[in-house]
Amino acid sequence: MKSIEITITREGNDEGKTFVLTRMSALRAEKWFWRATLAMSQGGISIPEDVKEQGWAGLLSIGLKSFGAIPWSEAEPLLDEMRACIQRKHERALLALTEHDIEDVETLVELRWRLLKLHSDFFTNAELWISGQISAAKAAAEERSKPQPTRTSPGPSH
Secondary structure (H helix, E strand, O other), X not given: OOEEEEEOOOOOOOOOOEEEEEOOOHHHHHHHHHHHHXXXXXXXXXXXXXXXXXXXXXXXXXXXXXXXXXXXXXHHHHHHHHHOOEEEEEOOEEEXXXXXXXXXXXXXXXXXXXXXXXXHHHHHHHHHHHHHHHHHHHHHHHHHHOOOOOOOOOOOOO
């Protein structure tokens, strides 16, 4: 599983604390994604088809604010699953996050946002790769469409 380490640099009670965010397994992430998407749809958030097709990247584009439309009974387990992906780094040990590890709400919002981005980074990497491939193909096509200088062979010498 891919993990990233985040140290809080913003002034406040959590300044200097380090957290480790770990990506969910593919199966768990897919279930989480579809439960969140269905809950948002049932909560009145209109999710365009192209966003659904983008998976986590699409969900990220809608943002955490869309969670406001989800009934608490459905949002709470989703948020708990996200929190389970966050650990507190204390010296050299990774500890399960407790209720008292995060003192500032802003820290939790930032960690959740970064966790969503961690789950969608493979879309960004794929988009960059595809974009590079398209650019290279366009450049090659443009090069081929340029008029090529004609080579003439030297005529017979007299």
